[in-house]
Amino acid sequence: xxxxxxxxxxxxxxxxxxxxxxxxxxxxxxxxxxxxxxxxxxxxxxxxxxxxxxxxxxxxxxxxxxxxxxxxxxxxxxxxxxxxxxx
Amino acid sequence: xxxxxxxxxxxxxxxxxxxxxxxxxxxxxxxxxxxxxxxxxxxxxxxxxxxxxxxxxxxxxxxxxxxxxxxxxxxxxxxxxxxxxxx
Amino acid sequence: xxxxxxxxxxxxxxxxxxxxxxxxxxxxxxxxxxxxxxxxxxxxxxxxxxxxxxxxxxxxxxxxxxxxxxxxxxxxxxxxxxxxxxxxxxxxxxxxxxxxxxxxxxxxxxxxxxxxxxxxxxxxxxxxxxxxxxxxxxxxxx
Amino acid sequence: xxxxxxxxxxxxxxxxxxxxxxxxxxxxxxxxxxxxxxxxxxxxxxxxxxxxxxxxxxxxxxxxxxxxxxxxxxxxxxxxxxxxxxxxxxxxxxxxxxxxxxxxxxxxxxxxxxxxxxxxxxxxxxxxxxxxxxxxxxxxxx
Numbered sequence: 419x420x421x422x423x424x425x426x427x428x429x430x431x432x433x434x435x436x437x438x439x440x441x442x443x444x445x446x447x448x449x450x451x452x453x454x455x456x457x458x459x460x461x462x463x464x465x466x467x468x469x470x471x472x473x474x475x476x477x478x479x480x481x482x483x484x485x486x487x488x489x490x491x492x493x494x495x496x497x498x499x500x501x502x503x504x505x
Numbered sequence: 506x507x508x509x510x511x512x513x514x515x516x517x518x519x520x521x522x523x524x525x526x527x528x529x530x531x532x533x534x535x536x537x538x539x540x541x542x543x544x545x546x547x548x549x550x551x552x553x554x555x556x557x558x559x560x561x562x563x564x565x566x567x568x569x570x571x572x573x574x575x576x577x578x579x580x581x582x583x584x585x586x587x588x589x590x591x592x
Numbered sequence: 593x594x595x596x597x598x599x600x601x602x603x604x605x606x607x608x609x610x611x612x613x614x615x616x617x618x619x620x621x622x623x624x625x626x627x628x629x630x631x632x633x634x635x636x637x638x639x640x641x642x643x644x645x646x647x648x649x650x651x652x653x654x655x656x657x658x659x660x661x662x663x664x665x666x667x668x669x670x671x672x673x674x675x676x677x678x679x680x681x682x683x684x685x686x687x688x689x690x691x692x693x694x695x696x697x698x699x700x701x702x703x704x705x706x707x708x709x710x711x712x713x714x715x716x717x718x719x720x721x722x723x724x725x726x727x728x729x730x731x732x733x734x
Numbered sequence: 735x736x737x738x739x740x741x742x743x744x745x746x747x748x749x750x751x752x753x754x755x756x757x758x759x760x761x762x763x764x765x766x767x768x769x770x771x772x773x774x775x776x777x778x779x780x781x782x783x784x785x786x787x788x789x790x791x792x793x794x795x796x797x798x799x800x801x802x803x804x805x806x807x808x809x810x811x812x813x814x815x816x817x818x819x820x821x822x823x824x825x826x827x828x829x830x831x832x833x834x835x836x837x838x839x840x841x842x843x844x845x846x847x848x849x850x851x852x853x854x855x856x857x858x859x860x861x862x863x864x865x866x867x868x869x870x871x872x873x874x875x876x
Contacts, residue, residue, distance in 0.1 A: 424785070426783060426785050426853065426855065427855035427857075427866060427868075428855070428866045428868065428873060428875070430783075431875070471869075474868070476853075478785075478788055478853070481785075481787050481788035481791045481792075482788070482791065482792075497785060497788065497853075499785065499853055499855070500855065500866070500868040501868040501869035501871070502849070502850070502851065502852060502853050502854055502855060502868075502869070503854070503855050503856040503867040503868060503869065504782070504784075504789075504813055504825065504848055504849055504852045504853075504854030504856070505766050505813075505824065505825050505845065505848055505849040505854075511643070513641060513643050513711065513713065514641050514713035514715075514724060514726075515713070515724045515731060517641075518733070558727075561726070563711075565643075565646055568643075568645050568646040568650075569646070569649065569650075570709075584643060584646065584711075586643065586711055587713065587724070587726040588726040588727035588729070589707070589709065589710060589712055589713060589726075589727070590707075590713050590714040590724075590725040590727065591642075591647075591682075591683065591706055591707055591710045591711075591712030591714070592624050592671075592682065592683050592703065592706055592712075604746050604750065605746060605747060608746065608765065612767065612821065613821075614769070614770035614820050615769060615770060615771070616767060617766060617767055617769035618764065618765075618766055618767075619763075619765040619766075619767065620764055620765075621763035621764075621765065622760065622763075622834060622838075623750065623760075623761040623762075624759060624760055624761075624834070625754065625759055625760075625761065626759070627756070627757060627758070627759035627832065628756035628757060678756050679756055690771075692764060692766070696764075696838065696841075696842055700838055703834060
């Protein structure tokens with residue numbers, strides 16, 4: 419199946435693209451996708467992937483914060499981005 | 506000496522006038538003036554004159570909250586009014 | 593004028609311009625309005641009476657105290673008087689600060705002080721008659 | 735729209751109209767602006783980047799949580815993005831309530847939630863170069 423991965427803010431600069439489509443195994447979990455992405459983009463290896471306030475990387479699935487054990491569906495949009503700083 | 510006394514809100518209705526000029530002894534204190542006013546306007550006798558939050562009657566002198574022991578000067582403006590309710 | 597008592601509707605954009613500065617990152621605004629209900633009675637309109645000179649002087653004293661008490665950049669206090677219908681603005685208090693925390697604290701403090709100190713009195717005209725509001729007391733008017 | 739992400743300057747009067755009702759006696763507004771200083775550096779301008787769809791969805795979730803969590807009447811959350819000069823508006827959060835206490839509490843809460851959750855990122859362009867702001871960290875931008 420295919421998923422779309424989007425990068426924002428500093429990660430967009432770091433990786434050099436705003437989004438890409440990837441062929442991934444059916445039912446892959448977000449945590450597994452993140453490991454694939456670290457292989458694919460070694461720039462990400464120094465970043466802290468976590469699901470708490472210490473994370474350098476936040477992850478959303480279809481526009482909603484997501485936990486690493488969520489399985490993905492075909493056509494899902496996953497976004498990786500740094501801690502937010504609006505306001 | 507002469508002072509001007511102003512009444513606001515419910516007290517204006519109670520006493521029936523918005524202001525009056527009175528001849529008072531030189532150096533009269535606000536507390537003494539209030540006693541004069543209670544004689545002059547018996548409608549005021551049921552009101553609680555005090556300098557704390559329980560007061561029914563607040564007193565100002567020349568546009569500033571005043572304490573009962575302040576002596577008045579010629580031409581001063583004293584105002585009597587109920588607890589405020591702006592906002 | 594940063595302290596003002598007026599019969600006219602507020603121009604909030606004007607008020608914000610008056611207290612904006614390049615140093616102010618957080619602006620906290622309290623806007624009071626006439627509600628359609630008070631203590632179970634249907635409110636038809638409010639009539640505010642003010643001791644105008646003293647009201648402005650007292651608002652200026654609150655503003656100066658606020659600027660000393662909180663690390664804020666500026667403060668504005670406006671109050672309306674006269675006859676006001678349901679939905680109309682009654683009071684506008686703005687505090688601006690470098691950061692939002694102090695601006696919120698100063699605004700909350702100033703609204704309380706205005707309600708406690710500024711000589712303005714509210715007569716509520718309701719479906720059960722008119723009432724003077726004096727602090728927390730409701731007294732039937734005439 | 736009560737939750738909105740936009741490149742345009744805010745019309746605060748429009749925002750207040752959107753959340754006014756005859757039941758609302760107290761309206762609390764937080765307006766954020768670009769400050770001229772950040773951590774000792776002179777700020778020349780800010781560039782906000784947003785994940786637009788998710789930002790609006792997250793603001794709507796915050797609004798719905800706020801309406802459940804506090805006894806308020808309504809809530810509005812707007813955020814700007816793009817290039818903003820010193821003094822320009824960045825964020826507008828409004829809570830309206832019967833009374834002011836709950837409106838203040840809800841507004842303070844919502845501003846915190848927006849800053850913690852809504853996917854918007856600030857790049858500060860200062861006299862010492864450009865920095866991405868990520869939560870509390872400042873990271874020199876390329």
